[in-house]
Amino acid sequence: xxxxxxxxxxxxxxxxxxxxxxxxxxxxxxxxxxxxxxxxxxxxxxxxxxxxxxxxxxxxxxxxxxxxxxxxxxxxxxxxxxxxxxxxxxxxxxxxxxxxxxxxxxxxxxxxxxxxxxxxxxxxxxxxxxxxxxxxxxxxxxxxxxxxxxxxxxxxxxxxxxxxxxxxxxxxxxxxxxxxxxxxxxxxxxxxxxxxxxxxxxxxxxxxxxxxxxxxxxxxxxxxxxxxxxxxxxxxxxxxxxxxxxxxxxxxxxxxxxxxxxxxxxxxxxxxxxxxxxxxxxxxxxxxxxxxxxxxxxxxxxxxxxxxxxxxxxxxxxxxxxxxxxxxxxxxxxxxxxxxxxxxxxxxxxxxxxxxxxxxxxxxxxxxxxxxxxxxxxxxxxxxxxxxxxxxxxxxxxxxxxxxxxxxxxxxxxxxxxxxxxxxxxxxxxxxxxxxxxxxxxxxxxxxxxxxxxxxxxxxxxxxxxxxxxxxxxxxxxxxxxxxxxxxxxxxxxxxxx
Amino acid sequence: xxxxxxxxxxxxxxxxxxxxxxxxxxxxxxxxxxxxxxxxxxxxxxxxxxxxxxxxxxxxxxxxxxxxxxxxxxxxxxxxxxxxxxxxxxxxxxxxxxxxxxxxxxxxxxxxxxxxxxxxxxxxxxxxxxxxxxxxxxxxxxxxxxxxxxxxxxxxxxxxxxxxxxxxxxxxxxxxxxxxxxxxxxxxxxxxxxxxxxxxxxxxxxxxxxxxxxxxxxxxxxxxxxxxxxxxxxxxxxxxxxxxxxxxxxxxxxxxxxxxxxxxxxxxxxxxxxxxxxxxxxxxxxxxxxxxxxxxxxxxxxxxxxxxxxxxxxxxxxxxxxxxxxxxxxxxxxxxxxxxxxxxxxxxxxxxxxxxxxxxxxxxxxxxxxxxxxxxxx
Ligand code: SF4
Ligand code: SF4
Numbered sequence: 001x002x003x004x005x006x007x008x009x010x011x012x013x014x015x016x017x018x019x020x021x022x023x024x025x026x027x028x029x030x031x032x033x034x035x036x037x038x039x040x041x042x043x044x045x046x047x048x049x050x051x052x053x054x055x056x057x058x059x060x061x062x063x064x065x066x067x068x069x070x071x072x073x074x075x076x077x078x079x080x081x082x083x084x085x086x087x088x089x090x091x092x093x094x095x096x097x098x099x100x101x102x103x104x105x106x107x108x109x110x111x112x113x114x115x116x117x118x119x120x121x122x123x124x125x126x127x128x129x130x131x132x133x134x135x136x137x138x139x140x141x142x143x144x145x146x147x148x149x150x151x152x153x154x155x156x157x158x159x160x161x162x163x164x165x166x167x168x169x170x171x172x173x174x175x176x177x178x179x180x181x182x183x184x185x186x187x188x189x190x191x192x193x194x195x196x197x198x199x200x201x202x203x204x205x206x207x208x209x210x211x212x213x214x215x216x217x218x219x220x221x222x223x224x225x226x227x228x229x230x231x232x233x234x235x236x237x238x239x240x241x242x243x244x245x246x247x248x249x250x251x252x253x254x255x256x257x258x259x260x261x262x263x264x265x266x267x268x269x270x271x272x273x274x275x276x277x278x279x280x281x282x283x284x285x286x287x288x289x290x291x292x293x294x295x296x297x298x299x300x301x302x303x304x305x306x307x308x309x310x311x312x313x314x315x316x317x318x319x320x321x322x323x324x325x326x327x328x329x330x331x332x333x334x335x336x337x338x339x340x341x342x343x344x345x346x347x348x349x350x351x352x353x354x355x356x357x358x359x360x361x362x363x364x365x366x367x368x369x370x371x372x373x374x375x376x377x378x379x380x381x382x383x384x385x386x387x388x389x390x391x392x393x394x395x396x397x398x399x400x401x402x403x404x405x406x407x408x409x410x411x412x413x414x415x416x417x418x419x420x421x422x423x424x425x426x427x428x429x430x431x432x433x434x435x436x437x438x439x440x441x442x443x444x445x446x447x448x449x450x451x452x453x454x455x456x457x458x459x460x461x462x463x464x465x466x467x468x469x470x471x472x473x474x475x476x477x478x479x480x481x482x483x484x485x486x487x488x489x490x491x492x493x494x495x496x497x498x
Numbered sequence: 499x500x501x502x503x504x505x506x507x508x509x510x511x512x513x514x515x516x517x518x519x520x521x522x523x524x525x526x527x528x529x530x531x532x533x534x535x536x537x538x539x540x541x542x543x544x545x546x547x548x549x550x551x552x553x554x555x556x557x558x559x560x561x562x563x564x565x566x567x568x569x570x571x572x573x574x575x576x577x578x579x580x581x582x583x584x585x586x587x588x589x590x591x592x593x594x595x596x597x598x599x600x601x602x603x604x605x606x607x608x609x610x611x612x613x614x615x616x617x618x619x620x621x622x623x624x625x626x627x628x629x630x631x632x633x634x635x636x637x638x639x640x641x642x643x644x645x646x647x648x649x650x651x652x653x654x655x656x657x658x659x660x661x662x663x664x665x666x667x668x669x670x671x672x673x674x675x676x677x678x679x680x681x682x683x684x685x686x687x688x689x690x691x692x693x694x695x696x697x698x699x700x701x702x703x704x705x706x707x708x709x710x711x712x713x714x715x716x717x718x719x720x721x722x723x724x725x726x727x728x729x730x731x732x733x734x735x736x737x738x739x740x741x742x743x744x745x746x747x748x749x750x751x752x753x754x755x756x757x758x759x760x761x762x763x764x765x766x767x768x769x770x771x772x773x774x775x776x777x778x779x780x781x782x783x784x785x786x787x788x789x790x791x792x793x794x795x796x797x798x799x800x801x802x803x804x805x806x807x808x809x810x811x812x813x814x815x816x817x818x819x820x821x822x823x824x825x826x827x828x829x830x831x832x833x834x835x836x837x838x839x840x841x842x843x844x845x846x847x848x849x850x851x852x853x854x855x856x857x858x859x860x861x862x863x864x865x866x867x868x869x870x871x872x873x874x875x876x
Binding site: 015019077100356491 | 710713719725729812
């Protein structure tokens with residue numbers, strides 16, 4: 001009976017061929033780029049970071065218009081569905097692509113969020129790689145003055161961002177804890193008045209932390225960020241503290257902070273040094289043992305070294321070997337059911353696997369300096385990034401935007417800012433503009449300047465490029481060759497966006 | 499479940515809508531009296547009419563009457579019916595059910611291969627609108643969920659928005675679940691108008707069957723449907739509408755299913771719910787069964803991968819119309835007892851199954867076409 005009914009209609013069913021909107025063999029290319037992943041696989045990446053992994057030579061066939069809609073039906077469908085090719089000069093879903101592009105650049109919407117206050121340059125440590133801190137009692141010279149704190153807060157609240165973050169750095173910030181208290185309370189008052197969100201972070205080596213300070217942090221919902229380079233023999237070698245173990249103080253500080261503030265209110269950052277390179281597994285194990293949810297494997301800071309070319313290439317190789325060994329170890333933990341992330345990978349994976357993005361100063365384009373982060377130095381200088389003010393300690397003022405006495409527009413939109421803005425989008429940098437990983441990577445004018453002598457940078461021997469390109473390639477190779485790793489990576493990517 | 503019956507009408511000049519009651523005390527101007535035996539005198543109240551099983555009926559005072567109705571047993575106190583000039587009595591709303599649905603129109607601009615309620619090309623929009631307009635104020639205010647389906651409801655045009663506005667006013671606490679193919683919302687102003695109604699309890703269920711336009715267009719038998727639906731979803735999201743993507747699982751949709759899951763996460767991450775639905779053996783499906791049938795057991799890997807992927811990305815996912823014994827145990831948490839009570843059934847072998855109470859079972863009409871792999875879980 002049902003059949004009869006259906007048959008009576010003029011609504012006769014048609015075959016799939018009749019729904020082909022493009023009977024010509026012609027198709028149009030949308031913007032996308034390619035890269036070799038392994039000996040037999042290549043990747044194509046579209047304008048919003050979606051990728052397809054293909055066997056070698058496919059890219060060439062696509063651009064030479066050699067695809068056959070019938071014989072290559074699956075691939076053809078993938079290319080249309082994922083915005084690589086179009087059957088019309090303007091794809092019917094171009095508005096969807098535009099929305100997705102905006103989503104990827106959403107980090108630009110609010111302008112500067114992170115405001116770093118270098119509250120004191122003084123430090124009780126004498127770390128050998130540190131180029132900035134001073135062991136001194138001279139507060140007048142090396143602490144940020146109340147007047148400058150006021151001006152910094154004033155500028156911070158001029159940001160159009162509805163939520164600002166105030167981060168206290170050093171030297172050792174806790175040496176100027178009274179000033180921190182002053183700054184926190186003043187900022188809180190204003191935030192309430194103007195209706196902005198305010199996050200507060202203290203960066204400290206925790207040697208001076210105590211219950212009283214922590215109670216204050218608890219009351220004012222201040223987050224703690226500390227440094228931990230790995231197990232004791234690595235950490236204490238990196239971070240020299242006269243007559244004491246920096247490691248033991250840090251561990252004690254972390255425990256106490258967690259006790260008072262709660263486990264997830266305390267984070268740790270590692271610095272990779274030459275010594276660290278020999279201990280990838282041990283460093284990961286240390287972070288795992290201490291109950292952290294992950295670790296950020298950061299490359300060796302180039303600041304304080306002379307301009308680097310060939311030497312840096314070698315050093316980057318070593319870092320990459322270190323990175324891969326450490327990542328292997330991290331994956332082992334995940335295989336056995338733990339959730340433990342590598343945070344550099346997490347940033348890349350969020351860009352690779354999700355429609356979202358994360359703002360991270362040198363892994364975004366336009367880069368996050370000025371429009372994502374700004375640094376107010378202890379002496380009233382205003383710098384584009386934390387690294388910029390370290391260059392200044394070596395008398396290189398390239399990224400000094402002005403001082404706290406300047407007005408907002410001159411600092412954020414002045415000549416210096418404009419000059420930097422010319423080179424902060426990797427879409428417009430040679431090398432990057434054709435790179436398949438452009439959407440996953442970023443631009444770092446400060447790093448280019450520090451290592452290569454000019455902000456624009458030269459990709460073929462840039463250690464920044466060498467490192468990012470290999471890590472991204474490696475992450476893709478890993479997850480495309482092992483579905484267990486893909487699942488783990490998808491999970492990491494997901495948790496950074498939701 | 500009986501939803502319509504018919505008797506002999508007298509005095510009925512236009513479609514009437516009202517609640518039914520067997521108790522003359524409860525009669526009011528919005529109700530029909532159900533009568534099993536004979537009556538000699540009319541209740542002295544104002545009421546719509548009488549629905550009677552009597553074989554003969556003498557009109558007493560020019561009242562509206564349908565008599566010689568074979569049965570009234572299916573009608574519960576408070577159910578809402580429409581009574582046509584031809585004596586047709588359709589149950590519009592059942593007080594004891596969670597699955598009440600308003601029929602917006604039987605017209606449709608698509609013609610899906612597996613449509614369970616094949617569209618009709620006659621213009622029923624005004625008639626149905628008039629009936630729904632009378633029905634909506636009678637629905638109990640504590641009604642938890644109400645469906646709206648078609649056909650394609652948006653073909654009502656302006657009346658579509660009138661209907662939704664009336665629902666928002668009359669039933670502010672009811673969850674409204676609207677089934678639409680979403681194509682009309684490719685025109686931004688349609689989405690904007692819906693946004694203006696601003697009913698936070700409205701959810702639109704919109705089908706997407708493939709990530710590749712040609713496959714989707716073939717399944718729904720309409721050119722450009724895919725592009726319109728995707729644009730529609732984006733427009734609706736722009737006006738903050740709550741959205742659900744619905745995927746019917748069959749031989750045409752399965753091959754690209756895992757790609758579709760990716761597509762949804764990448765391009766439609768704002769949807770609130772993704773439902774994967776087993777095929778119903780009714781409507782067009784029996785006619786197109788050669789093109790559509792694949793044993794659900796055969797696609798369990800693809801389904802599993804798609805579901806796990808989306809759930810892993812934090813999306814809310816459900817599997818409908820699929821017996822538990824077809825699914826691996828780790829996916830049972832996604833399976834919902836989705837089949838409305840009146841079309842739900844089980845196989846004889848199910849009686850020995852330990853999961854009988856948790857399993858959604860089958861559509862009654864799928865008893866004749868079901869997976870070869872249904873077997874009781876012990
Ligand atoms: S820096 Fe290197 S990896 Fe990054 S976008 Fe530029 S060329 Fe690509
Ligand atoms: S045997 Fe029947 S009741 Fe049991 S899971 Fe299968 S369909 Fe459901």
